[in-house]
Amino acid sequence: MIPEQFARFLSDSKGLLTSKSDSEKILHFIDWCKNHEIEETIMRLSSETKGGWGKNLQLDFTTSRIIVSRKGVLRKFVDLGYVAGMAPLPFLILKDKLRESDYGSKSCLINPAALLDIDSSFYIDYAKIDGFILRKGLETTITNMVGRMIQSNFITIQSVGKVYEFTLPVNKNGNYEKIAFWLGVVVPIRITTH
DSSP: OOHHHHHHHHHHTTTTGGGSOHHHHHHHHHHHHHHTTOOOEEEEEEEESGGGTSOEEEEEEESSEEEEEEOOHHHHHHOOOOGGGBOHHHHHHTOSSOOHHHHSSGGGOOOHHHHTTSTTOEEEEGGGEEEEEEEEOOEEEOOSSSOEEEOEEEEEEEETTEEEEEEEEHHHHOOHHHHHHHHHHHSSSOOEEO
8 A cells, every 4th residue: 555545544443433443443444345346455463483593484464364474584573563553544543643754654565466476475264264264472592691482473374275384472562462462453353372
C-alpha cells in the first residue's frame, strides 16, 4: 500500500474509526484492502531458533496469506520486530491522533509481493490451513557464566499435508497474550491456543 492509498482509506473511513474498538478498526482496514484488491501486511512476527544463530525467518500475516521469508544477515541482529507484531500502517490506525507525516514516508511501506522475490520464501494461503496452534513456551539457555532465561512462544501450522513449526522469541515479538489476541483478529481461521 502506498501513502496515497492509505490516505484514501483514511478519507473513506472518516468518522467510522472513532466509534470502533481496536480490533474492529483492524478488521475494517482488512475489509477495505480486500475490497480494493490491495494485499497489505497486517502483522509481522520474527521466528528464530538457537538464540539467533539458527533458522531466522519473518512471518508476514497479510490480508490473504502468510508469507514466510528468510531474514538477511544484518536483519538477524538489528530486527527488533513490531509492537505485538503489528505492522506500521495497522499500528498507525490505532493511534489517537494521526498526522500525514506519520504515514507519508517509505518507512511505513511493506510490499508483500516483493517478499516472495527473496530466495527460499514461500506462502501459506489462509484458505489452505487445516490447523493453527499458538502455544506459550519457556526455554532455558545458558548464554554466559550467570545464565539467562529466554522465553519463546511457538506456532504450528498444518496445511495441505505439511506441518510448519515456528519459534517466536518474546524479546522480538512481545508477550503471548497480545500476539494471541492480534492473531485471533487477523487470521481468518480458528486458532487453537495453549
